[in-house]
Amino acid sequence: MEDAFDAIVVGAGLAGCIAAYVLAKEGAEVLVIERGNYAGSKNMTGGRLYGHSLEKVIPGFAKEAPIERKITKEKVTFMTDDTGVTLDYHNGRDQSTIEESYTLLRGEFDQWLMEKAEEMGAQFISGIRVDEVIKKDGKVVGVMADGDELFANAVILAEGVNPVLGEKLGMVQPKVEADVMAVGAKELIELPENVIRDRFNVEGDEGCAWLFAGSPANGLMGGGFLYTNKTTISLGVVCGLHDIEHSSKTVPQMLEDFKNHALIKPLIEGGKLLEYSGHVVPEAGIHMVPKLVDDGVLITGDAAGFCLNIGYTVRGMDLAIASGEAAALAVLKAREANDFSAAGLNTYQDLLNDSFIMKDLNLYKGLPDFMQNPRIFNQYPKMVADIMQSMFTVDGSASQPLRKTIMKHCKEVGYMNLIKDGFKGVAAI
Template structure:
């Protein structure tokens, strides 16, 4: 039995966990954060884009000090075939600091440091083996031979929330509800990145790809510019990948050699390689978010929305950490930690996080089940653009005729219209 009792123990020092710890510590609460990484951020991986409104909400005066990489002012959506690509390239003079690329090892370490400065206690390098449960209420954690008690435990342990799962508080992760992300971080000088992406220091690009990058498997690729590196990665639906029997590491390696992307990373040095589970089941797969003495936040709760052209998770994780802390404060003030008071956590999430997940409840199914997206449409797009630009001395055709020529015999027009309609309603 532990001689020390905390008001709140948080499992995980990622974005959600540190946001909750910072908010609680600012309110003068006794907070302990336990993380299995050797340091906060050491085990955390993401594609690398943060929508900063959430960071500003967490710390209005200090957010600008965060180790952000580049403000995203150029958005590129790319369809890829084995040899070609078609891209929609959008450049914005100003986006009012809407989003930045980030490297999680740096960002998470900084957030944890801010939480510590506010008064939270951080214990890295420790694995939580289980929860203390008394009379149906979570009453602390077990780590090694030690038991640490708390009035409330917040799980922010990531996509594979094994502690909550072993305690029977959430169901096991299902293959259909997760994706796998593989990322390379490639070192390049700031000057070369600026030149290749036609940008200036502090500004950068986000590239989202579909088609050949995933070899027909449901998924896509991403490229983000950092200050002096590029994050290039692949995300595939786990069920689709399993059915394909394709070697994921080899596909990710081939991605670096595709002519549409190789020119951006040529001459760079690989400095990091990582992989990560991503919860993409969406609203339909959300677990119970609270129990007696317990709250679930961030990726552990499945707060991710993938719309193909944007992937949001870190901002939702941060908002859920804030909401969990506010709910904990309410419970501490009342001296009650039952479901009846902790259910206000769900209400706090409703307006933005849960509302968004409900709105895009069909996005995951559309992305994983629309069969033409990953092979047919990229090839049609490339062939159409080739036909539009082709001048070989033969009689010219109107664009409408070129569209018919490109599509004819390859995909039914009804399928195209159906996919467009479903996409508009799902994404």
């Protein structure tokens, strides 16, 4: 087609920016269209990037990218309204750059990534929404944005968790079922750098990733998160929507109560609220992966359901990056063969099948179902807290053997439930 780009990318999140970077680096003509005013302006994340997939595309990226802190401290807390039992892991070992993970803020990070793509020759238009995908003879040939028709041999849909265009094409099933979605609310709280170091016991540019199960999501599927940035804290809750109508609290109220928990309040004391954001998280893993390729079109990142909630962590950014790269490589291969049909672009599916993305999504395919078990977020955090309280309470009465104390609290949840959930949990991971 005359005056056509090799590819048009819809959305300048991580998936879209990387697709553009990889394409432009190989000399392809690529245009990225982003509805926000700049890359990252509409994007939200908890805050932790596992660096491996970006390291593969841009080796040594952490030296120049606006990352916040390298994570060396991991904490997981089982929380009830008035207790917290925390597992604290400090990793002082040397890691290769491929193993490292970082906290980041998307507003800065995505802009940097888009600038890298532009340096390679990608064209970028922001502040404009793509309204339609143009089809000719059954094949996608371009997009309609702001009343203009723009043509390309391939369109990469990197539109995030609400893939309206993918749905219009009939590739993505409309997500009417609440049990495939969670909602996240997050605050960015400013604190002096030395205060963050002191309160979280981290040195220099090291940082802490802290996850909370139990009361933050009001006992529903989900939990709280806290990530340390250079001079801010990312603090939020994620809550599954499948049972939200039975919740006694709204999600903003959950976040408010989480902030006021005795374990959290002193950590953010004196902090200044800089930003409040809310966003949806795809939760169903492999079960919500749509048709990924069709004639002239590919779907990447959250739009393709490439997000993993493994209970103790949400991972979507490294999957968005790897799938953006795979989509770009497939377009480059199709360009060589001058075949942008579904068959010509199908290298994308092959690359994904061979990558950690499909393997991990398959590995954790039982997890979304397992996580809908209310005991995990409700009774088990309480059980752990009760055991700890019994262990550390001395009131003058004769002590019980520890074994008896533990069994007493396990009995409250039910031995059969514990065995059943234990087996199911192991099978799910």
